[in-house]
Amino acid sequence: MNRTLPFQMSGKLIFGKGALEELPEAVRRIGAGKAFVVTDPGLVRAGIAEKLLGILSEADVSTALYDKVEPDPRIEVVWDCHEAARSSQCEVLIGLGGGSALDTAKVTAVLLGNSGDLQDYFGIDNIPHRGLPTVMIPTTAGTGSEVTPIAVLSDKQAQLKKGIVSDHLYADVALIDPELAVTLPPQVTAYTGVDALTHAIEAYTNKFAHPFIDTFALAAIQLIGRYLKRAVAEGSDLEARYHMAMASLYGGMCLGSVNTAAVHAMAYPLGGMFDVPHGMANALLLPYVMQFNLESCPERFARIADALGRPNGEFAAAPSAAASVDAVRELCSEVGIVSRLGDLDIPEESIDQMAAGALKVTRLMKNNPRAMTLQDVKTIYRAAY
Numbered sequence: 001m002n003r004t005l006p007f008q009m010s011g012k013l014i015f016g017k018g019a020l021e022e023l024p025e026a027v028r029r030i031g032a033g034k035a036f037v038v039t040d041p042g043l044v045r046a047g048i049a050e051k052l053l054g055i056l057s058e059a060d061v062s063t064a065l066y067d068k069v070e071p072d073p074r075i076e077v078v079w080d081c082h083e084a085a086r087s088s089q090c091e092v093l094i095g096l097g098g099g100s101a102l103d104t105a106k107v108t109a110v111l112l113g114n115s116g117d118l119q120d121y122f123g124i125d126n127i128p129h130r131g132l133p134t135v136m137i138p139t140t141a142g143t144g145s146e147v148t149p150i151a152v153l154s155d156k157q158a159q160l161k162k163g164i165v166s167d168h169l170y171a172d173v174a175l176i177d178p179e180l181a182v183t184l185p186p187q188v189t190a191y192t193g194v195d196a197l198t199h200a201i202e203a204y205t206n207k208f209a210h211p212f213i214d215t216f217a218l219a220a221i222q223l224i225g226r227y228l229k230r231a232v233a234e235g236s237d238l239e240a241r242y243h244m245a246m247a248s249l250y251g252g253m254c255l256g257s258v259n260t261a262a263v264h265a266m267a268y269p270l271g272g273m274f275d276v277p278h279g280m281a282n283a284l285l286l287p288y289v290m291q292f293n294l295e296s297c298p299e300r301f302a303r304i305a306d307a308l309g310r311p312n313g314e315f316a317a318a319p320s321a322a323a324s325v326d327a328v329r330e331l332c333s334e335v336g337i338v339s340r341l342g343d344l345d346i347p348e349e350s351i352d353q354m355a356a357g358a359l360k361v362t363r364l365m366k367n368n369p370r371a372m373t374l375q376d377v378k379t380i381y382r383a384a385y
């Protein structure tokens with residue numbers, strides 16, 4: 001009750017089956033003419049980029065396409081995208097895809113409105129001005145990037161994933177159409193779904209948790225417990241996709257005000273040094289970090305167990321905190337995430353460097369409900385190995 005809550009999200013939210021049809025109107029309302037669409041080759045192959053371009057051209061909105069976004073995009077990719085966007089003379093950036101495409105579009109848009117170097121923008125509140133208007137259209141249910149002020153890029157030279165946090169990264173429009181996720185492969189559905197779960201759990205058990213954000217976090221946990229398995233098992237299950245899209249949105253809404261903690265900080269070196277996909281890195285670490293954090297807020301972890309629908313024993317009046325760890329482990333294994341760090345070609349000797357890297361992500365580590373020493377971080381990596 002002693003903390004003031006700042007809360008912000010995208011300027012407008014359009015959510016629902018078939019929402020993509022409302023894109024031309026959304027672009028017009030921004031007052032923009034030519035649209036620059038940022039996506040990845042997978043969405044071109046799946047025909048989703050073409051569908052979007054078709055909807056815009058039918059409504060007489062002219063477009064240009066950039067389809068070279070890679071997973072965990074490098075800084076160089078953003079510059080490449082920026083160069084293409086600048087020469088297209090576009091007036092609005094449309095991000096279409098998972099977190100990588102959306103983050104690339106968000107940073108490209110601010111680069112077009114600023115003259116500085118991208119390297120200066122890493123960290124918190126380092127972007128001087130707002131850039132071009134943006135519409136963010138997620139095709140996965142995980143990152144919540146469409147409603148966050150955050151973009152994460154890979155700095156290959158430094159072997160690090162680096163975050164940019166700025167109010168100027170909020171999209172003008174977040175357009176979420178659960179139908180766009182029906183072709184998403186089971187494995188990506190699982191990883192991205194566990195990413196959303198991690199956002200919610202790390203916000204709910206955060207040192208700076210807030211009752212307003214708690215509501216979204218618990219709702220997300222509940223929906224993921226109920227629908228992730230269905231979305232993974234049957235991609236065309238539109239009801240499951242709908243609720244997972246909602247869960248991802250709720251998870252994203254937790255990030256701007258409260259954000260994540262040690263799981264995400266420890267996942268960064270896995271992505272930066274070994275290209276482990278973000279959702280997978282989270283899934284591998286989440287149960288171990290939860291185990292470490294249990295004692296800091298046991299009643300909250302008990303409520304997570306409850307929300308995931310697995311009370312501790314059939315006759316228990318109330319679930320225990322430890323049941324939340326079991327529930328997460330069980331969910332991860334049911335959606336096919338069973339690897340350990342040691343199965344991923346990550347040498348055990350790297351743990352020291354990974355631990356040092358994770359501790360440097362102070363903007364997230366400071367949020368962890370239980371303070372972590374270097375030794376603690378190493379112990380958790382070893383447990384997950």
Ligand SMILES: [Fe+2]
Binds near residue numbers: 143195196199264278
């Ligand atoms: Fe995440």
